[in-house]
Amino acid sequence: MNRFSRMPFFVQLMLVSGGTMLIPALYALVLRDWNDARAFFYAATLFTSLAGFIAIARFRPEATEDRDSRFDRDREGRNQLLTLLGAYTALPLILAVPFSEATRDTTFFNAYFEMVSALTTTGATLFDDPARLSKPVHLWTAIVGWMGGFFAWITAVAVLAPMNLGGFEVISSRQAGQSEIRASQIARVAAAPERMARFTAKLFPVYFGLTLALWFALAMVGSPAYVALCHAMSVMATSGISPVGGLTNAGTGFVGELLVFAFLFLALSRKTFTADQPRLDAPPLWRDPEMKIGLSLIVVIPILLFLRHWVGVLEVAGDWTFTRALSSLWGSTFMVLSFLTTAGFESMGWEEARLWSGLQAPGVLLMGLTIFGGGVATTAGGVKLIRLYALVRHGEREIEKLISPHSVGGAGANARRIRREGAYVAWVYFMVFAFTIAAVMMILSLFGLHFEAAAVFTISALTTTGPLVNVVGDVPLSYAQLGDPEKLILAATMVLGRLEMLAIIALLNPEFWRR
Template sequence: MNRFSRMPFFVQLMLVAGAAMMVPAIYGLVIRQHDDARAFFYAGVLLMSLAGMIAIARARPEATADRDTRRDRDREGRNQLMTLLLTYTVLPVFLAVPFAEATQNTTFFNAYFEMVSSLTTTGATLFDDPERLSRTVHLWRALVGWLGGLFAWVTAIAVLAPLNLGGFEVLSARQVGQGSSSATQIIRVAAGPERLARYTARLFPIYLGLTVGLWFALAMVGGAPYVALCHAMSVLATSGISPVGGLTGSSAGILGEGLVFAFLFLALSRKTFSVDDVRKDALPLYRDPEMKIGLVLLVVLPTLLFIRHWGGALEVERVWDVPAALSSLWGGIFMVMSFLTTAGFESASWEEARMWSGLQAPGVLLLGLAIFGGGVATTAGGVKLLRLYALVRHGEREIEKMISPNSVGGAGALARRIRRQGAYVAWVYFMFFAFTIAAVMMILSLFGIHFEEAAVYTVAALTTTGPLVHVAAEVPYSFADLGTWPKAVLAATMVLGRLELLAMIALINPDFWRR
């Protein structure tokens, strides 16, 4: 284990990816899809062999390794961010090999797009008909998405938090990319691969246990075991990947949707699972800013949707259908949670609510929820609730100062820091996010994509909410209708959305590259 933790982090990921390919290989063998099983087995063996040879070539005596590690401490943050960028851009090349070999009726670039989408937990797919892919390939997509969710959890705590990135800058008074004194001390004591290995060992049992628990629960309420497993992995990773076209194609019913809804709470706040926040002044879960603003959205928005559908139903039928009304209310609650956490699962009651009221689904609302995103250091994408909370608190304070100019804002040092420095950094991030949306939309427009369509594709990719393209507009869109270059632009946008803009800005900052 010590030798493994001392390997370059990208080599570790190659070994993990090669070992993960054995899972669909074994499953394909069990269900007698031998061609698919061979594709994954051979690709896994080749990838692990390549990673092993690289590890042997880079092996150094322990004394030399310790000396080089101490010398590279100042470059630790830069190296880790570069590794994250390589992971989301280069590793999908290896992951796409068995996908392309098993599918055979698609190009390698399409397979690469699928793996980028899965690894970034976006869930965008070029295969709208699930029957085009075998069960083995569907399992591979869900597994890659699940591993991508674990990777996002671990790197947020082990890499982004020490560098004061990924949303943690809202709570800190230090400069973005600089990190706190305790985090700097951690970096000096432990090298990046060792720190990542340690946090992986602490988070993986939690992540695996939650996935297995949801899998069994979905199977108990009537879901097929294979479909339940894929959905359980997709829920924990908030990837929205499904082998049957979503929850509407599952036999788990409304009980399955209730279980998914409960587990999506994990993506609202890092405090539901975090192992890194040991400060004495750390707030409990019920007082956590992310959880509070998430619950407010879960109460207010479904209520407004219910009133909207109720008004439309009364205009059409002049009679209030109680079962349809309750179904509409549940559909609104589930959809708000699903798209706020950027999972993108659609409730069966959502379509029933539209049919009951005769109104179109409010796609702009879903776009806004995806932009808001979930909690910091979770698998959710978007701007993140902590940044939204900082902007809300700053707005409240400004209104108070307009009413009472001599008033003094209280609630402690942490609240003041969030209202001032936190709100400033959150606004800067929000502006970069908005400019990125505009830039990607302009690039897509050069390929003949219309404004509304470009907006939906861009927000879906940047917020890592791939299923958004099917429900945000009156007519469902499809990634398969795009050309090669628009797909390449959206694949890069997925990577940018998962890495977060401040991390990319830190990489191009000249001061970050100085010793």
Template sequence: MRAYLSRLPLIVVLMGISAAAMMLPALLATGMDDHFTGRVFFYSSLLFLTLTGLVGLATQTIRPVTSPRAHLIALLLAYVALPFMLAFPLAEAVGNTRYINAYLEMVSSLTTTGASFFDPDRLAPAVHFWRGLVGWMGGFLIWVTAVAVLAPLNLGGYEVTSEAQITGRVQPGSGQMTAASPAERLRRHAARLAPVYLTLTMILWVALLLAGELPLTALIHAMSTMATSGISPVGGLEGRPSGVAGEALIFLFFIFAVSRRSFASGFSTDTARRMARDRELRLAIFAVVVLPTLLFVRHWIGALEVDELANSEGALTALWGSVFTILSFLTTTGFVSESWVEARTWSGLPTPGLILIGLVLMGGGVATTAGGVKLLRVYALYKHGTREMGKLLHPHSVAGAGRLGRRIRREGAYIAWIFFMLFILTMAVVMAALALTGLTFEASLVLAVSALTTTGPLAGVAAEAPISYIGLSDAAKSILAAAMIVGRLETLVLLALINPGYWRA
């Protein structure tokens, strides 16, 4: 059996896992006396398990390919083709809908974007659970492939600290990929990370239950937090029984989307020291401290008409609303605090959309479930900028920070700038394509950013009026689906896929 599984292509393994996962919403729906939805997921699971078995047998005679190209193609194929299978029970359970809407919903969930193309009241509880489960599995896929596939290729943010030179040829790290088969590398890292991912999700679920949240809603919010998908069966955190306590618990678990050191290296006596030196965590703390402080202080600078100068409770509520929401969007989760309205009123900013757009563009940590440009790349650009300004004052100065620090300021900043430019160009292309479908400039900007940074809830809060995904045309939805896949895989990965050097490897 071990030899059989080791010869299966990645897409076949993912098909089997997805088919088996359909049993969970089937059991949930049956337990809630929703027998129609339960039968849909049960029969879909049997159908695709059979199909996966047949495809697996057919691929046993194919020699496994260990080139870097095979890893990237398999990852791209998973995000493009797998949602067709995931959407089948969703389309059947909803009933009166077109298959394209179900497919786009699954693309959004698998890429951890969290943009919903259905009204929440239209979906059964088991269907909401399926959305959250697909998003949760998509987050775990990112965890595993970032370490097993992207890291050896010096992609996904690892290129900032890579020892490889930027010469336009295949990176030396790609040789690591041929040292073991794809199945072996993915299986080893999946076995190491799966207990951590599952345990953290269960801990947050139980904590939200103790805070007073409903069981199913607590589970979906726990899965959405770990996957940074922002999927919610009730439209968000506003008005939930858990209140501030639930938000505080979710806030603590955002750290796993800020730095990979919070989970990748295990927990030991040295964890606190490693976390204190982590560049991404320090940059995130800086953003979470400075931005809420500026919004809070603006009350006295530009919002003197607000009559709450002496209201300490209102001040604390506004401060918490801004702190939680800013970290939520920095990690590209997209949960909005129940106190965000008070924070906006306190600061006097009716729609601080540009702040939220800037946060999701920064994104979370490398090798986490967060999207965006990534904090490590932003840090490299910042260090390069400060070094260049220092050389203006002291042209002959020699900077310290060791070998790694110098590499981040030089080669790291160089490749980070290339990625940032590619990201902006991609965003411009997506905006132009959306504008051709009839959308306004503001809507095109917000939707393009939300898709490329995998932050679907951004569309509901960043614009002057909330933007609904439901009312978009099929062309606009298809453009957003493609942008979600590009944002999840990152432009550098797609460029590496068409790089002739990788095809010859």
């Protein structure tokens, strides 16, 4: 374990990726699908061997590492962000090899796009018909999405948090990109690969155990074991990947959606699975800022949609019963949480919810929820709820000052910091996010996409919510209809959405490249 943690980080990713390829290879053997079994087994052998050779060539004794550790720490932040950028752009080239070999009626570029989408937990697919892909390939896509979710989870805690990025700049007194002076012993002493290994050993049992629990629960309520496993991994990673086209075709009904709904709460706040400073007198979870604003959206929006039936709709066709009305309420509640966490799963009651509320453009609501996003240091994408919370508190304080100019805000130093410096950096991020949407939309428009389609594809990729294109309008959109330039632009946008723009801006900072 010690030698593994001392390997270059990208070599560790190659070893893990190559070893994971054996899982779909074994599953293909069980199904007697020899072509898929060979594709995954050969790729696993190739990349694990290559990673082993590189690890041997790069191996250095501990004495040499101690001598070079001071110089390495000087460029630690730059190396970490460059490694993350390389992982999301170069690692899919490796992951796409067995996908391309097993799926022979597609190009390697399409396979690369699928792997970028899965690794960034976007869940956008070029194969609208799930039957085009074999079961081992579907399993591999779900596994890559699951690993991508855990990778985002770990890097947020082990890399972005010490550098005050990824949403942590809102709740911290330091500037974005500035390293923590009073960091923990692990953050101050350990190199990035070793720190990642230690956080992985700490959090992987939680992630793996929750996935097993959801898999077992979905299988118990009627879903086939293979489909239940894929959906369990997709829910934990909020990737929205499904081998059967979504939860509506899984055969689990309302109980299955209720289970998924419960596990999606993990993506609303990082404190659902960890805590910054665990202590006995810690406040309850429902008092966490991210959880409070997330619950507010989950409660308020479905109620408003339900009441709109009497306020904004004069007549709705069909025989509406009390059961169908409750189904529409549940459908809107599930969709709010699903798209707020950027998972993108569709509820069976969503169509009834649209008819009941008389929504003419439900895509605007869903796109707004995906832009809000989930919690910091979770698998969700989007702007993140903590930034939205900072802007809300700042707005409340400004209104109070208009009413009582000499009032004192109070609520402690942390609340004052969120209302002031936190709201400032949150607003900066919102502006950068908006300008990124505008820039990507303009680039896509140059290739012939209409305004509506460009907006939907851009927000879907930047918020890592691939299934958004299927439910945003009356006519579903498809990534398969795009040309290679548009796919490449959207793949880069997915990486931007997963890394977040502040990390890219910090990487472009000249101070980052000075010793």
